[in-house]
Amino acid sequence: MSNAEQIWDLESIFPGGSSSPELQMQLEAVRTQIAALQAQVEALTSGLTLEQLKTLVHDMQDVQINLGQCRAFVSCLTAQNVRDNKAKLLQGDLGQIGASLAGVFTAIDHIFVSIPEEKWQSFLEDGELKELKFALNERRDVAKIKMSPELESLVTDLEVDGYHAWSHLYYTIVGDMSIEMELAGKPQTLSMGQAANLLSSPDPKVRQGVFEKYEQAWSEKAELFASTLNHLAGFRINLYKNRGWDDVLSEPLQRNRMERATLDAMWAAVQGGKPHLVKFLERKAEILGLDQVAWCDLWAPVGDAGKEIPLAEAKTFVVDQLRKFSPDIADFTERAIAKRWVEAEDRGGKRPGAFCTSLPLSKESRVFMTYSGTISSLGTLAHELGHAYHGYVLKDAPLFLRRYAMNVAETASTFGELLVVDGAIGAASTPEEKLGILEDKIGRSVSFFMDIHSRFLFETRFYDARKKGLVSAAQLNELMAGAQKEAFLDSLKEYHPHFWASKLHFYSTGVPFYNFPYTFGYLFSAGVYARAKAEGQGFAQNYARLLADTARMSVEDLAKKHLGVDLTKPDFWEAAVKLATDDVEEFLQLTQK
Ligand SMILES: [Zn+2]
Known part of the structure; x- marks a missing residue:
């Protein structure tokens, strides 16, 4: 294949890459738009007419479209060439533009809140706004349960050198960490990412060796990272307390437009499927010639990669x-x-x-x-x-x-992936190859059902403990290994107690509880896939309509409307979990002696 067919076209978006004059013009236009929006907001002294609201809503979306175009383009530039310094500067510019836009949006949201309920609802009956009812109500509802705009904007300012700074510091330190290891007779220095990749090595000595050094490296930084994690959580807990939010899950659930009952129903179905995965891990241990699988063997390959x-x-x-x-x-x-x-x-x-x-x-x-x-x-x-x-x-x-x-972002992606991976299993030319693909697929279920569940259990318990005071590194290890043991139904020989230090998602300030939406997304998509398998091509139209509605309603309404199911009940989730357990049954049959 020629080179040109492997690389993407960015020129048709903004010609000239990070030196594109067209991009600069677009950024300037966005800045002007934000300033105009700011002026528009300041000019609104009292009350808001329907026409003013329509203009605001139109302009808010328009500026986000224009900014989004630049953002997407620059993210492509920084990804295709990590040494593109001009692209890095552009990223900085975009950060500043984004922050100034966020400020204007906060002010607008509070204007929305100030509109009396009855008047607001009558505005939303307007032809143009009616379609946006869900999104506009959501914006207003979220602003309502926050503090005053002055306090919220103070929080945003203080977050830069507090909350986000702790997170940046963590990422900086992790970026500098490394492991010294002898590989194939040669001493090597590995980044933490490279070391993690070696955990899927077919050689058990390499996996064990890396894992020991890996745990060791995190333990050396444990006190530092424990205090980072405590401050991040402390910040969040205090902010929630001041907003009057008593449950740490209320923000992540709200962001994912889902109910607590849905989350509980999902985990219950996952729990029901776990004994199958334990059987899979037992068989995997046999194949690998081990008495029991340890954490460092979870990603060891089985069969033939093809x-x-x-x-x-x-x-x-x-x-x-x-x-x-x-x-x-x-x-x-x-x-x-x-x-x-x-x-x-x-x-x-x-x-x-x-x-x-x-x-x-x-x-x-x-x-x-x-x-x-x-x-x-x-x-x-x-x-x-x-x-x-x-x-x-x-x-x-x-x-x-x-x-x-x-939580619904991964619906179409996982669906496409399932379709293609199952196609590849069907097209495998040897039993070994089929086994290799199947094992890889089941490994993902182990991650979603067990590993991610352990992160959820850990984070929930950590937050409970943190509300009472600082949590030491030793306690974090205990909480982590305990959560893993529980989530894996006590099926592993050895756990990864410093996982809390190694997982970047725990330190993310962008997304709180960066765990259950993954499992939700995977199972939601698997449930849709199960339906597609049952209904065949006739389901394709439904599928497209479901995707089109993913940002227009809660996940419960989405599932009710397009799949006719109640996500707060176990049925849908159990059908999705069954797809994964069917894979396990097939694997057990294929590997029977
Ligand atoms: Zn994805």
């Missing part, structure tokens, strides 16, 4: 699998590939990981990844193209109705 799949073949395979379900999705995906929305080249200087970003102004998407020819790389390609399809379905909706939450 032959290398060239990128061109992978693209065709993805499109062919999608076509079996929906010709529309297949056609869209084919066009996205032909228009070079995908950056997949395996070269140095690229950021690790994969993502899909949508360009709200040009109504396109871009997919970023480093394609390596493995089955998991093929899955990633399908995953990211699934995100692109989600963006495509939403592209003509008002911006406020394109903002889906984290």
